[in-house]
Amino acid sequence: MKELERDLGLPSVLAISIGAMIGSGIFILPALALEIAGPMVILAYALAGLLVVPAALSKSEMATAMPEAGGTYIYIERGMGPLLGTIAGVGTWFSLSFKGALALVGGVPYLLLLFDLPLKPVALGLAAVLILINVVGAKQTGRLQVAIVVVMLAALGWFAAGSAPGVQSANYAGFFDAGVGGLLAATGLVFVSYAGVTKVASVAEEVEDPGRNIPIGILGSLAFTTVLYVGIVAVLVGVTTPGSVAGSLTPVAVAAEATLGQAGVVAVILAAILALISTANAGILSSSRYPFAMSRDKLAPPSLSTVSERFGTPVTSITLTGAVLLVLIAFVPILDIAKLASAFQILVFGLINLAVVAFREGSAEYEPEFTSPLYPWMQVFGAVTGALLLTQMGTVALVGAAVITVGSVGWYLLYVRPRVNREGAATDAVRRRVGRDVLAETETGIDDSAREVLVALTKNLDESRERSLVAIAADLVRPDDGRVVVVRFEEVPDQAPLTEDVAVQSSDDLSFETRMEGLSAELGVDVEADEIVSHDTKHAVVNFAESRGVDTVVAEHEPLRLRSRLLGDPIDWVVRHAPCEVLLVDNLGYDAPERIALSGDGGPYLPLAVNVTEALAAANGSGVSLWYPADRKDSDQYERTIEDYQSELSRMLSAPVRAESIRADGGRPSAPDLVVRRGTDERLRNALLDERPVIPTPGCTTITVYPRRSGRPRFARRLLERLTF
Numbered sequence: 001m002k003e004l005e006r007d008l009g010l011p012s013v014l015a016i017s018i019g020a021m022i023g024s025g026i027f028i029l030p031a032l033a034l035e036i037a038g039p040m041v042i043l044a045y046a047l048a049g050l051l052v053v054p055a056a057l058s059k060s061e062m063a064t065a066m067p068e069a070g071g072t073y074i075y076i077e078r079g080m081g082p083l084l085g086t087i088a089g090v091g092t093w094f095s096l097s098f099k100g101a102l103a104l105v106g107g108v109p110y111l112l113l114l115f116d117l118p119l120k121p122v123a124l125g126l127a128a129v130l131i132l133i134n135v136v137g138a139k140q141t142g143r144l145q146v147a148i149v150v151v152m153l154a155a156l157g158w159f160a161a162g163s164a165p166g167v168q169s170a171n172y173a174g175f176f177d178a179g180v181g182g183l184l185a186a187t188g189l190v191f192v193s194y195a196g197v198t199k200v201a202s203v204a205e206e207v208e209d210p211g212r213n214i215p216i217g218i219l220g221s222l223a224f225t226t227v228l229y230v231g232i233v234a235v236l237v238g239v240t241t242p243g244s245v246a247g248s249l250t251p252v253a254v255a256a257e258a259t260l261g262q263a264g265v266v267a268v269i270l271a272a273i274l275a276l277i278s279t280a281n282a283g284i285l286s287s288s289r290y291p292f293a294m295s296r297d298k299l300a301p302p303s304l305s306t307v308s309e310r311f312g313t314p315v316t317s318i319t320l321t322g323a324v325l326l327v328l329i330a331f332v333p334i335l336d337i338a339k340l341a342s343a344f345q346i347l348v349f350g351l352i353n354l355a356v357v358a359f360r361e362g363s364a365e366y367e368p369e370f371t372s373p374l375y376p377w378m379q380v381f382g383a384v385t386g387a388l389l390l391t392q393m394g395t396v397a398l399v400g401a402a403v404i405t406v407g408s409v410g411w412y413l414l415y416v417r418p419r420v421n422r423e424g425a426a427t428d429a430v431r432r433r434v435g436r437d438v439l440a441e442t443e444t445g446i447d448d449s450a451r452e453v454l455v456a457l458t459k460n461l462d463e464s465r466e467r468s469l470v471a472i473a474a475d476l477v478r479p480d481d482g483r484v485v486v487v488r489f490e491e492v493p494d495q496a497p498l499t500e501d502v503a504v505q506s507s508d509d510l511s512f513e514t515r516m517e518g519l520s521a522e523l524g525v526d527v528e529a530d531e532i533v534s535h536d537t538k539h540a541v542v543n544f545a546e547s548r549g550v551d552t553v554v555a556e557h558e559p560l561r562l563r564s565r566l567l568g569d570p571i572d573w574v575v576r577h578a579p580c581e582v583l584l585v586d587n588l589g590y591d592a593p594e595r596i597a598l599s600g601d602g603g604p605y606l607p608l609a610v611n612v613t614e615a616l617a618a619a620n621g622s623g624v625s626l627w628y629p630a631d632r633k634d635s636d637q638y639e640r641t642i643e644d645y646q647s648e649l650s651r652m653l654s655a656p657v658r659a660e661s662i663r664a665d666g667g668r669p670s671a672p673d674l675v676v677r678r679g680t681d682e683r684l685r686n687a688l689l690d691e692r693p694v695i696p697t698p699g700c701t702t703i704t705v706y707p708r709r710s711g712r713p714r715f716a717r718r719l720l721e722r723l724t725f
Contacts, residue, residue, distance in 0.1 A: 009208055013217030014224075017197055019149040021225045023279035025193025026156065027272040028106030030233050031251035032335055037178040037186035039171070039242075042234045044186035049226030051187070051389070052194040054382025055349035056222050057372040058356040059197075060215035065359070065368035072348055073290055077297065079355030081424030082416055086299050087408040088351050093290040094404055095344035097321060099192060100283025101127075101328035102337045107276025109249035110269045123329050130281050131322035134288065136311050148274045155271035156228065159252065160235050163259035167238030174242075184392035191389065192342040193229060197222045211369025249334075288314065288321040298419050299412075336396050343390060343397035344404070350386035353379040361429035428637045435645040438604035442611075443652055451482040454548065456541045456555040458489050458571070461587075465556070467519060468590035468701065472583070473554050474523040475619035476612070482551075483526045486516050487544060491537045505531070538573045546579045557584040557704065575679065575706045581608060584679070586702040592620045593673030597660075597698065599627040604645060606678040608707045610653075613676045617655035625672060626650070626659040672700055679706040 033041040062075045072092055077085025104123045112119060178186070197218060207213050236245065236255045245251045252272065256264035292314040295305035308315045328337060357376050359366040372378055390401065453473040457466065473484045488509070513529040520527035534540035545553055555571055575582045598605055598613045605626070617624050626646050643659075650657040675698040 010213045010217055013207055013213050014221050015149055017217055017221035018153075018225055019196075019278075021194055021196040021221065022149070022152050022156075022228070023103055023196075023275045025190060026229060026232055027110065027252055027276060028102065028249075028334075029190050029193060029338060030236055031245055031248045032338055033186040033189050034237070034246035034251075036189065037182040038246075039173075039175045039237050040178050040183055041186050041190075042230055042237060044183055045190055045193070045229040045233055046226060047183065047187045048191045049194060049222060049229070051191070051382070051385050052197060052222060052349065053219075054372075054378045054385075055352045056197055056218050057215070057378055058352050058382070060218050060370055061356055061368045061372045062352075062359065063214050064211050064370045065366050072352060073293055076348075076351045076355050077299075077424065079358040079425045080351060081427050082297075082299060082420045082422055083409070083412050084351060084424065085297070086294070086412045086416055087405055088348055089290050089294045089299060090408045090411070091344045091401075091404055092348050093287050093321070094324070095192075095195070095341055095348060096283045096287030096290070097324045098328060098337050098341035098344065099195060100280045100287065101325050101332070102192075102334065102341055103276040103279040103283060104325075105329055105334045105337060106249070107273060107280070110253060110272040110276070113250060113253060113265070113269055120330065124326060126277065127280070127322070127325050127329055130277075130284055131318065131325070133281070134284050134318050134322075135308075135313055135315055148278050152271045152275045155267045156232055159256050159260065159264060159268060160232050162264065163235045163239050163255060166259045167235060169238075171238050171240065171242055181392065184389060185394065188342055188346065188389040188393040188397070189338055190229075190342070192338065192345050194222065194225065195341075195345045197225070215370045284318070284321060284325065288318040291317040291320060299416050339393055339397040340400045343393055343401045346386045346389050347401055347405075350383045353382040353386075355425075358425040358429050361425075361433070366425070423637060428641060431638070431641050432644075435604050435641065438607065439645070439648050439652075442605075442607040442649065444607075451477060451480050452548070452550045453477050453482065453484050453552045453554055454541075454545055454550040455484060455486040456489060456553055456574075457487065458537050458541070458555060461556070463515065464589065465587045466515070468587055469554055469556065469585060470516070470519050470527065471523060471590050472585065472616070472703070473552075474519075474525040474527070475616050476552065476554075478523075478525055478619055479615065481525075483528060485528045485530065485548065485550065487529075488512060488531045489537045489540050490531065490533045491540075492533060492535060538571070538577075541574050542577050542579070550580055552581040552583060553578055554583045554585065556587050578706075578708070580708050582706040583612065584704045584706070586704070588699075588701045590674065590701050593622050593701075594620075595625060595672045595674075596620075596622045596655075597625040597627050597672035597675045599675050599677035599698075601629070601678065605649065606705060606707070609676050609678055609705045610649065612703060612705055614653055614655065616674065616676070617653070622655060622673075624653060624655045624657045626657060627662050627675075628659065629662060672698060674700060675702045677702065677704055679704045 030041060033044055037044055059072070059075070062079075066075065066078075073085065073089040076088035080088070104127055105119075108119050108123045108126070111117075111122065207217075232252075236251060239259050240255050245254055248254050250272075253265050253268045256268045260267075291300050291304040293305075294300040295302055295317070304317045304320070305314060306316055307313065332340075356372060357379050360375065390398065453476055455469050455473050457469070461469075470484060470486055473486075476482075477484055509531050512531070516527050516529035532540055532544060541553065541555070553574065555574070557571060571584060575584070593616070596613055596617050598609060613624055616622065626649070628642060628646075646659050650659075
């Protein structure tokens with residue numbers, strides 16, 4: 001591979017970044033913002049520059065860590081995953097398209113000061129020419145870009161210096177009349193003025209000493225441009241009568257005419273036309289590369305990354321971008337274009353801040369030469385203030401952002417998800433955080449043995465199944481010399497009164513108590529037997545557990561008979577209402593199991609399930625198998641995280657542990673004697689994207705565990721487990 005020479009020094013970096021920012025932000029937006037905030041528009045430009053700082057720091061950090069990647073979309077896609085990458089790619093594409101349209105619609109009025117022509121046809125004609133230029137591959141030379149920047153700065157410097165003596169303090173009267181709402185609305189509108197501040201990241205691979213020059217170049221150009229914007233807008237407001245510039249299509253020309261005469265107007269027109277045509281051309285060039293890049297990453301159809309053999313350019317991508325640009329110019333008012341451009345830029349800058357957090361907290365290799373100060377508070381500040389600005393930008397911007405976001409999510413679900421097996425650093429960071437939290441809970445609870453267990457016999461069982469339930473309970477309480485309470489619950493019809501007759505013990509009851517005495521001696525634990533008669537077994541079980549204060553209820557799982565299907569499984573009702581842990585046993589026998597499988601659904605194992613597995617394995621000298629599904633198409637990051645999690649879990653258990661993958665078709669490397677698994681979470685049964693792997697029927701006794709209500713994971717945590725595991 002040929003190497004790119006790093007020959008862009010700090011002056012070049014500053015020129016690129018400043019040139020990318022100066023354009024519509026100064027020649028068009030002041031007049032639109034004045035209508036919203038009045039003279040306080042000066043403060044709006046300063047506040048917007050301040051709120052861009054977190055994204056500038058974040059982009060500087062990522063550019064020094066991945067100087068070869070380039071592009072906001074790439075950083076967000078790698079950091080946040082394909083879903084947010086899709087939203088960022090589409091959002092940035094639209095944002096740049098809106099900015100290009102804004103430059104043309106806003107730049108043409110300056111041209112019309114010299115020629116009497118219709119605005120929109122001229123703007124459409126210029127757009128068509130620029131689209132054609134991009135298709136045939138004509139390139140903007142670096143010298144031309146530098147020349148444009150020099151002309152702009154010279155003209156704006158002359159305007160500011162020559163007009164400053166004419167500033168009238170009376171023009172700043174009523175500075176704060178628009179209030180905080182007006183300030184935030186104007187700040188959101190002019191936010192797009194700083195969109196080009198991070199453009200230098202796209203050429204980061206060519207910057208010498210990137211760890212120093214990229215952050216200094218980005219932050220230095222941001223500071224310079226902010227001061228320039230504030231100074232010029234302050235002069236513009238100060239030299240014009242209140243309200244005369246608000247809403248004007250050529251605000252800087254109006255102000256220049258008032259102070260510098262016709263020569264000033266010509267200089268401003270020249271600078272404005274050069275800057276805005278340059279901005280529009282750069283907008284078409286850069287925005288058309290987003291569908292191209294997304295196509296290469298399989299987030300968009302392959303045709304968008306096809307390069308023309310004749311022109312050497314992505315014609316399809318440029319054509320699509322050009323079509324969007326022409327529609328915007330033809331049908332969308334300039335104020336709405338400006339609001340939409342800023343809204344999408346705010347959204348993308350917010351994602352940039354979150355992407356840094358994802359890279360820092362994830363397991364992906366990430367070694368930036370420059371690190372953002374005040375991490376993560378700087379990134380949180382940028383994301384929160386961006387969200388606040390969005391709420392102040394009006395219905396058009398909010399609806400536009402919502403429509404594009406929802407559309408991007410829909411595109412991801414229908415097109416991207418079936419084709420892309422990739423995830424971002426954020427997903428892995430969240431997954432590892434969830435895994436660490438679950439491991440901490442597991443370690444805390446792994447030594448908590450049940451001191452008293454209720455074995456609830458809700459139907460007549462043969463002695464073998466009865467013994468299995470008691471033996472399981474005995475193994476759970478043995479470490480703490482606890483007690484097993486075995487209760488036979490008998491249900492009588494509602495029509496039959498609960499009299500002394502039904503409370504008389506039968507010979508079967510006496511035989512039951514004798515068997516329990518024998519099991520107490522055999523198993524070496526205290527076993528207490530009792531019988532309860534009621535009209536409603538499920539309420540009786542819960543009431544007894546609550547009054548006795550037992551730690552765990554062990555019961556056989558009811559088969560779904562017709563009554564259960566129509567009225568609900570009574571044991572399921574017990575699960576939902578019991579004040580303690582509940583273990584439901586699909587009982588095929590329990591006799592000193594040699595191999596116990598802890599079954600997972602691809603996510604972290606429930607701490608209670610681990611606790612039960614550890615207790616039963618320790619009581620029987622059993623080995624433990626950690627089951628996890630093998631039928632998923634998972635990323636390498638996922639596999640590494642699961643391996644690390646299982647290794648940590650294995651170190652917590654006293655029994656020998658091995659991890660085993662299983663297939664939904666029943667394939668597995670070993671046949672266990674007992675399976676312990678998590679119970680169904682009713683809150684997430686119909687959750688979006690709920691595609692949990694199916695665990696095959698194990699062919700042995702299965703214990704399904706349900707924690708007590710106070711110990712169940714919160715909905716947000718369970719949802720994070722579902723989405724990240």
